[in-house]
Amino acid sequence: GAGVSQSPSNKVTEKGKDVELRCDPISGHTALYWYRQRLGQGLEFLIYFQGNSAPDKSGLPSDRFSAERTGESVSTLTIQRTQQEDSAVYLCAIRGLAANTGELFFGEGSRLTVL
């Protein structure tokens, strides 16, 4: 999607391995979200970064999941000791600059398959 690049677009890994997913937004967007979308399902909120504030981690499903973001730049989502149920598309989104309305703009996602 315009303004958000995600990599890798596809990742196949073996159960138990760690994976790192990257989100690279265009500059100037302080708010960044990670979502998980399982096959045929809706969006599950994972984590939200807003500038230098403490991130909202309330959606992370377990302590195997973590995410970082430095300032307004790249964010990485790390999944340790992957399990088959982690297989999903991981979507990154930034909030539009019309911040009082809150629409989000999404990347194309990283499709993770855990064998």
Next chain:
Amino acid sequence: AQSVAQPEDQVNVAEGNPLTVKCTYSVSGNPYLFWYVQYPNRGLQFLLKYITGDNLVKGSYGFEAEFNKSQTSFHLKKPSALVSDSALYFCAVRGFMDSNYQLIWGAGTKLIIKP
């Protein structure tokens, strides 16, 4: 609790016919309402939003949505469906007072337009 319901998992429409994808919501205060579309193997794309003002809002690709406060609904419509409209559609809502700008997402509705 805030919530969004998309009561139909799938909607089938013949090409050229009008289409409606339903969405109802529950939120404290005045809502901000959004529709997104997801084409196969792609990220979500913002379609349209209702913030205030005219209850009928127009968006991308000829779609429109009607805000109905008494019925707490925000149904997505298009007068004449195209095969290329076939996709997954998500409704989302944010409470006016939600300072985290978190969107509450519906489960999605698969729209199939048949030639």
